[in-house]
Amino acid sequence: MKIKQCLLIGFCSILLFNCSGDTYVGELTTDDDAPLVEPVPIVLSLGMSDFEILTRGSGEVNNGNDADFWDNVRFYVYAFNKDPQTDLSNPWSEANQDFCLLDGHRTGGANAQASDHGKEVGVKKEDSNLLLFYPDEKSQEIYYNMKNTNQPYNFFAYYLDDWMGECHREKDHIYYDVELDGRRDFMSAMADPEAQKDKYEGNPYCDKILGRAFSAYSANHGLNPVFQFEHHLVLLRFVVCRPDDSSNKKGNGVPSLDPTLAVKKVELNSKYKGRFTVAVSAPDADGMTNLKRGISFDSEDYKYFELKKKNGELIGNSGWCLVADCPIYENVTDDDKKRYRYVLDKDKENDRDSGTSLLVAPADSYRAKITLSAEQGLTGALYTEVEVDLENTNDNKVFSPGKAYTIYLTINSLSDISSAVESGVWTNGGDINISPDDKYEDE
Known part of the structure; x- marks a missing residue:
């Protein structure tokens, strides 16, 4: 797709990077089950999606929105053990990270969020489609479970526009009771490792990497969560x-x-x-x-x-x-x-x-x-x-x-x-x- 020079670089990234070829993947390690000496960071990104963000007070947001607008866009992310019996009502803690890897209780720097919401993230506009943990660079020091490096997690992301109602965390689901006003937008996504399968073609450990997604093991092989948001209205x-x-x-x-x-x-x-x-x-x-x-x-x-x-x-x-x-x-x-x-x-x-x-x-x-x-x-x-x-x-x-x-x-x-x-x-x-x-x- 042709990009004109006047477009914000960050917004280009959101729309143009696709999850199979151009998403950040790190170094594609081929040494299977090698001991992980260094902590593996949780890296999140936006894939190419058929969506525009619509936000209260702005109508349809088009490609001409400036950087100040994107500074205020926030998404929320959860990561839970893939076992269907996992209790989603139990928040993250050092002792519970086998089951809840990421939510609003996960610390990561000064002024860190502490709530039942998902972990707050924003768009890195400068040079990629990465989602950065809010509120600052110190918050990026958030890692996968290094005690159980093969443990796979489901990653969920959502967008609430200006709605800040109570977050209800039940054993088998998390929800908000919301109200529409004609302008408020709601979106969500779940990262799908199969969407990135083609980049592991020929890799002898392909099945194992996808089967353990998303974990420290799969991230060490370059497989990171990519969110393609869906509109629900x-x-x-x-x-x-x-x-x-x-x-x-x-x-x-x-x-x-x-x-x-x-x-x-x-x-x-x-x-x-x-x-x-x-x-x-x-x-x-x-x-x-x-x-x-x-x-x-x-x-x-x-x-x-x-x-x-x-x-x-x-x-x-x-x-x-x-x-x-x-x-x-x-x-x-x-x-x-x-x-x-x-x-x-x-x-x-x-x-x-x-x-x-x-x-x-x-x-x-x-x-x-x-x-x-x-x-x-x-x-x-x-x-x-x-x-x-x-x-x-x-x-x-x-x-x-x-x-x-x-x-x-x-x-x-x-x-x-x-x-x-x-x-x-x-x-x-x-x-x-x-x-x-x-x-x-x-x-």
């Missing part, structure tokens, strides 16, 4: 379209578009209370009764989320856009759909164009509520609310977690709105560059 992007008035030219009596017709508010109804499971004792177990990572929404509690500006503020009295200034849906080309300037509003000055997405619970369908206005001469503006059902005709007719969907709303009049849904990829595509016209690819 649905990303909805909104585009307002004006009607095709060519039908009016055929004399069928369709009224022409009111030039004062404006979109004042966009709201969407979604479940908002869920349970975010970030680690489980038996991640490979089959069956519906076994716990899995991700967010479950068992509650029937719903609320309307309002589309906001990029900075999280409400759009205000000025509204989103005049319908007459919007494109016609049939005329929006595939290339147009890749560009953020076609999403709702073109007012760069107020940062509205980047605030046109919502993060919501997966569902079979959604109901949107659109507030419209039109000038009525001396009597002032007339306001109406129009409810629109959003149905997905693709993807098995559901809105799936980790997927992005573009909602095209054709505003015909104060009382008539039609919708179309197209599915896409939750990632930027094409050349990575800092540009006001950053792209995303539709499938």
